[in-house]
Amino acid sequence: MKLEGTNTLPAPIETVWKMLNDPEALRRCTPGLHELKELEPDRYEATLTIGIAAVRGSYKGTLSITDKQAPSHYKLLLEGSGGSGFMKGEGIVDLEAQGENTVLKWVGDMQIGGIIAGVGQRMLGGVGKMLIGQFFKCLEQQLTRSP
Amino acid sequence: MSTRYVGAPVPRNEDPSLLTGRGLFVDDVHLPAMAHAAVLRSPHAHARIRRVDAGRARTAPGVVAVLTHPDLGALGGPLPRLIPHPALLHHKTQSALAGDTVRFVGEPVAFVVAESRYLAEDACDLIEVEYDPLPVAASLEAAAAPDAPRVHADMDSNVCAHYTQRVGNVEQAFAMASHRVRERFRIDRGAACPLETRGVVAAWDARARRLDVWDSTQAPIPIRNGLAAMFGLAEQNVRVVAPDVGGGFGSKVMMFYPEEILVPLAAMRLGRPVKWIEDRREHFVATNQEREQIHDAEIALDAEGRILGVRTVFLYDAGAYIPYGIIVPIVASTTLPGPYRIPNYHCEFRAVFTNKTTVSPYRGAGRPHGVFVMERLLDRAARELGLDRADVRRRNFIQPDEFPYEVGLIYQDNAPLRYDSGNYPACFERALDRIGYAGWPAAQAAARARGRWLGCGIACYVEGTGIGPYEGARVTVEPSGRVFIATGVGTQGQGHMTSLAQIAADVLGVPPQNITVHTGDTALFGWGTGTFASRAATVAGNAVALAAQAVAAKARLVAASLLEAPPEEIELGEGTAFVRGVPGRSVTLGELARAANPLRFTMPKEWEGPGLEAARYFAPSQGAFSNGVHACIVAVDVETGLLRVERYVVVHDCGRVINPVILDGQIQGGVAQGLGGAFWEKLAYDDEAQPLSTTFMDYLLPTAVEVPPLEIEHVETPSPLNSLGVKGAGEAGVIPVPAVIVQAVEDALAPLGIHITEAPLSPSRLRQLIVEARRDR
Known part of the structure; x- marks a missing residue:
């Protein structure tokens, strides 16, 4: 399941970059994320709860940031598994300064397996877009709120 | 012998208890102190198991046992191989619980027994399994390629059997022929979906060394014999009861499904009865499936439309294991000739492992494939030759005076394929009469003038039964x-x-x-x-x-x-x-x-x-061969792709009829399942072999709305092979349905020139074909 999109965030590129690397911001803005425990720099243990179609499940796994090219590029990897199956997501984020704003381009690929795939695959595209939309909306709010 | 009752519509002895809720199905078995089991299944289509940690599950509330592969001891080896065949070189079977590798989504990894099913399911969630995902062989075609990821690491490719049967000289026939038609046909996966899913209850009496098992199976005696051998018990100390069983359709004739060993094993270890009932979602991954084949087929004819030769080379999707051997592709290739005289025939298949649920026979068991390919080839041939599709068939029927008729192949029972009796032209003409074939062009034209897209289909088959x-x-x-x-x-x-x-x-x-x-x-x-x-x-x-x-x-x-x-x-x-x-x-x-x-x-x-x-x-020396003709009229909604079956005629010959009401019921149910396989039911998998249709929300069973009342007629050509003169009828209803529906849809859409080579269709697939055809015109 491949998804992509572009968002314009109301902050300079350095601010956006900092926020995208801030575990607290990631924790606050990733929908359903309960816990984000740093295992080593750029590698976190994550617990999240997500509902896809009729299957609401908890997943435990890791979130890691790789391919860092500050302040404009990184790759986000999320892997988790739980009673209702597993999920594996990969997001490539590119930032570009545009005056006082920053244009954020992202490409995501998500794979799910087990019960969530059998029951929820049809919903995955819609749910994925909604969750990613929530994520950026939250980032935007954080950025406008910060002094 | 007088025949007062054989042939009469005697009311069913079993109905009073079944209709008043007094049947005994496996889930109705309640024993004192019975524990309940749940199965932890692989969410991956292909992965190495790095670690299984059941520690937290073992201490969870109400849990009485957790079994993983090492706990099985000698029972952890590959399950029995049924029906070997010289052409089946890699007869792979799964273990009751996966060892170091899982090869399809749904493969059992751990077995939890608890005081209730709820507690057992909760404990499954506490088992930690670390998987290393491996490359997946998902689609049949891709899996057959030499560089495909291997389902079984010890094999050079995913091809486990390659088998060819030949009659006459096909090359020569094709060289001589004035007309040749070649086509690729695809039949996709489906599931039997019995109303009652699988289930097993076992109880162990340690003093008497006696094992009692209730199993929703079609083969209780082989299960008993196998359990006795595996557990070192006397056969007479093992009792297996298949009580009332709510449908099987072939999917319950495995020896063994893992749970059929795990439940008795747990009962013996715990010294208390254990029950496991498959839930519907499990059924979509853990009960064997069928139907996926890709045929490259061609037919050669002379100028009058007489068949000179037929050739099919096909791929058979075995799924991750092949416990049942190559029965299904053998049945497909030996059913293909049907009621027609085919002097030269070449059938060749490769059975291919994929990372999908294991395949074993499901009602029809290859017969719908053979009939689909043959009937589609004849439809194409009729069009190429400018002949009426009924006439092409008439010119090729085996005649009533030609029985016993040697087809020249070896059948699934390892005996020569010899049709014992039948009257194919008689069945055909009755079906044409009943559907009104002679008046069809006028009726269709009138409907078209009113803006209705109606089509008529007619398809024939011979069914090997009673082996x-x-x-x-x-x-x-x-x-x-x-x-x-x-x-x-x-x-x-x-x-x-x-x-x-x-x-x-x-x-x-x-x-x-x-x-x-x-x-x-x-x-x-x-x-x-x-x-x-x-x-x-x-x-x-x-x-x-x-x-x-x-x-x-x-x-x-x-x-x-x-x-x-x-x-x-x-x-x-x-x-x-x-x-x-x-x-x-x-x-x-x-x-x-x-x-x-x-x-x-x-x-x-x-x-x-x-x-x-x-x-x-x-003990029959060979099978008895039933036959039949189905004809239908369908209406296609060209805007939505929906299909309505307006009339459906079955003319059927299974020799002497024992009970016409029971026989009609068999045919009615078979046609319903056939309609599913023709238009509604499709087991979809994604590119990673994740099953996508594991509920009835996504896997569409035809309901009373989609299944029309049937018009059934019987021709009785008694079998000379047994004193009752009977032949089997269990699969007749399902066999030609994809062929006849697709032909009718094509006929309805003739003005658009749509050409269909696949089954099942679906409303969205049919709409896509219509949209493409309109765009190209």
Whole structure:
């Protein structure tokens, strides 16, 4: 399941970059994320709860940031598994300064397996877009709120 | 033998208990102190198992046992291989619980037993399994490629069998032919979806060393024999009961599914009964599936439309393992010739492993594929030659005077494929008459003028039924006068309690209502192979006839001494034995049963033992071949892609009909399943072999709205292979449905020039074909 999109965030590129690397911001803005425990720099243990179609499940796994090219590029990897199956997501984020704003381009690929795939695959595209939309909306709010 | 009951629409003996909720299905078995099991299944289509940690599950509330692969000991090896074949070089079977690798989504990894199913399911969530995902062989075509990811690491490719059968000289036939048509055909995956999913209950009596198992299976006796061997028990100390079974359709004839070993094993280890009932979502991954094949087929004809040769080279998706061997592709390739004279024929298949649920026969078991390919080729040929599709078929039928007809192939029972009897042209013409084929062009034109897209389809098939090796039955008359039949074939709703009773009723002269049939209980009858391949009525039915005849002979002997008349003058009827011509001199069967079991004095030597009881076996040398023709009229909604079946005609010949109401029910149910496989039901998998249709929300079973009332007619060409003259009918309904529906849809959409080479269709797929065709015009 491949998804992509572009968002314009109301902050300079350095601010956006900092926020995208801030575990607290990631924790606050990733929908359903309960816990984000740093295992080593750029590698976190994550617990999240997500509902896809009729299957609401908890997943435990890791979130890691790789391919860092500050302040404009990184790759986000999320892997988790739980009673209702597993999920594996990969997001490539590119930032570009545009005056006082920053244009954020992202490409995501998500794979799910087990019960969530059998029951929820049809919903995955819609749910994925909604969750990613929530994520950026939250980032935007954080950025406008910060002094 | 008089035939008062065979052939009559006798009401079913089993219906009162089933219709009033007094049936006994596996889930109705409740035993004291029974524990409940749940299975942890792989979410990956292909992965190495790095670690399984069941520590937290073992200490979870209510959990009494957790089994993982190392806990199985000697039982952890590959499960039994059924039906070997010289061409099957890699007869891979799974383990009851996966060891180091999982090869399909749904493969069992751990087995949890707890005080309730809820607690067992909760504990499954606590088991930590670390998987290393491996590359996946998802689609059949990709898996067959030499560089595909290997489902089994010790193989050079995913091809586990390559088998060819030939008749005549196909190359020469194609070289000589004036017309050749070539096409690629795809049939996709489907599931049997019995209303009752699988289920097993086991109880162990350690003092008696006795194992009791209730199993929703089509083959209780092989299950008993296998369990006895695996657990080192005497066969007579293992009792397997297949009680009422809510449908099987082939999917319940495995020996073994993992749970059929895990449940008894847990019961023996724990010393308490254990129950496992498959839920519907599990059923979509853990019960065998069928149907995926890709055929590259061609046909050669002369200028008059006579078939010179047919060739098919196809791929067969075996799924992750191939416990049942290559029966399905053999049946597909031997069903393809159908009712037609094909002097030169080449069929060749490769069986291919994929990371999907294992495949084993499902009602039809390759027959729908063979018929789809053959009928599609004939439709194409008719169009290329400018002939009427009915005429092409007429010119190629095997004629009634050509039986027995040697097709020249080896059939699934390893015997030569020899049609015993039939009248193919007669069935065909009756079907054409009934559907109104002669007036069809005018009717269709009138409908088109009103803006309705109607199409007519007609398809023929020959169905191999009633194969060996054998079945048996024991017939007993008790002193009450009631007759009991015990047989090894289980029943899954086919009406055996009635049809087998009808056969004995005519021999013994008692009404079928006075006969109780016991099936599927190894304690009552311990010899047999199972219910599959449309064989119960033919093989068990003839065993019942033989046993009943032996009991009747004994009854005459005993009656002769009581009535002081020679045995030749004794007749049976109305539950009595009487002297011919003197009905007043009679004795009831119950009185005879009592007299045949004396408590004192002596017993005549010629009685050969006490009681009115006999067991007999029937072992056919080959199968009996039924045939039929289906014709239908469909209406296509070209805007939505929806299909409405307006009329559906079945003309069917399964030899002598035992019970026309039961037979019509078999055909009605088969057509319903066939419509599913033609238009509604499709098991979808994504590129990583994740199953996407694991609920009835996504896997569409046809309902009463989609299934039309059928118009059924019977032609009776008795089989010369058995004294009852019967042939099987279990799969007839399902076999030609994809072929006939697709042909009708094509006919309806003829103005758009749509050409269909796949089944099942679906509303969205059909709409896509329509949109493409309109765009290209």
